[in-house]
Amino acid sequence: MIRKILRPALCALTIAALASAMAAAAPADPADPALPRASAVPGGVLVVDLGPLATGDAHAPVVTLDGARTLVVREQDHWTAVVGLPLSQAVGPVELLVKSPDGAERRVRADIADKKYASQHLKVKPGQVDLSKEDLARVDAERTRILAALATYSAEPPPTLALLQPVPGPRSSSYGLRRFFNGQPRNPHTGMDIAAATGTAVIAPADGRVLDTGDFFFNGNTILLDHGQGLVTMYCHLSAIGVAPGQVVKTGETIGKVGATGRVTGPHLHWGVILNRASVDPALFLPLAAPTAAR
Secondary structure: OOOOOOOOOOOOOOHHHHHHHHHHHOOOOOOOOOOOOOOOOOOOEEEEEEEEOOOOOOOOOEEEEOOEEOEEEEEOOEEEEEEEOOOOOOOEEEEEEEEOOOOOEEEEEEEEOOOOOOEEEEOOOHHHOOOOHHHHHHHHHHHHHHHHHHOOOOOOOOOOOOOOOOOOOOEOOOOOOEEEEOOEEOOOOOOEEEEOOOOOEEEOOOOEEEEEEEEEOOOEEEEEEEEEOOEEEEEEEEOEEOOOOOOEEOOOOEEEEOEOOOOOOOOEEEEEEEEOOEEEOHHHHOOOOOOOOOO
């Protein structure tokens, strides 16, 4: 039996054209962070207005959910909390703890609605479902390493929360799918799969810093990027990794190539978006419509 592990994890435009088009659409005003679409469901994103800035208030409040610090951005004259909700989030009320720079604390309530996700049945090699003792040990060690990267919280906020699609191709609606491998239930899918041929360039969807790279049992060749304040993105099953830990990358810069490494049934990019340690639906950070014409 596999132990639980966080799964990170056709286009008419070239990657360069896609990056250029999206960059042109991005706001130039640093006080407008281009927020993701709000979706108060498990796997979604809460966008909570914390109220107007006080006179001379240059420091953001500290906001936490279940002890994990969340992203807070300045949106014109307001502070706004952008909070990731894990797929395991219970339906019903949640409370954000808001601590002002002067030490005052208050709680802000939000209500989480239910959402039903579909199921998916996949066939993979038996050795990728019923793991050997050695493979289980490897998976445990990799899980610790991945979770440490996903828990990263750096002080600088992202310049924008409107992300580029990291590779051209049709977006799968696979986020949240309940996974069955060779008929055995496993953890739900916590990322977006994008269909693309092996060797297709994968770009950084926003400015960031490389947290870690590696070849993992389930995820294959993987890159993790830190974009600031708990926003981390993950790229799995790559055929090639083109960056190194600590490297700073810019929006649209090539970081790797699509592949079929790890536990996969064919070449594609598994893209994960993590907020305050919660893997959320990447589609919320992308435009509602995406190019899907033949390449």
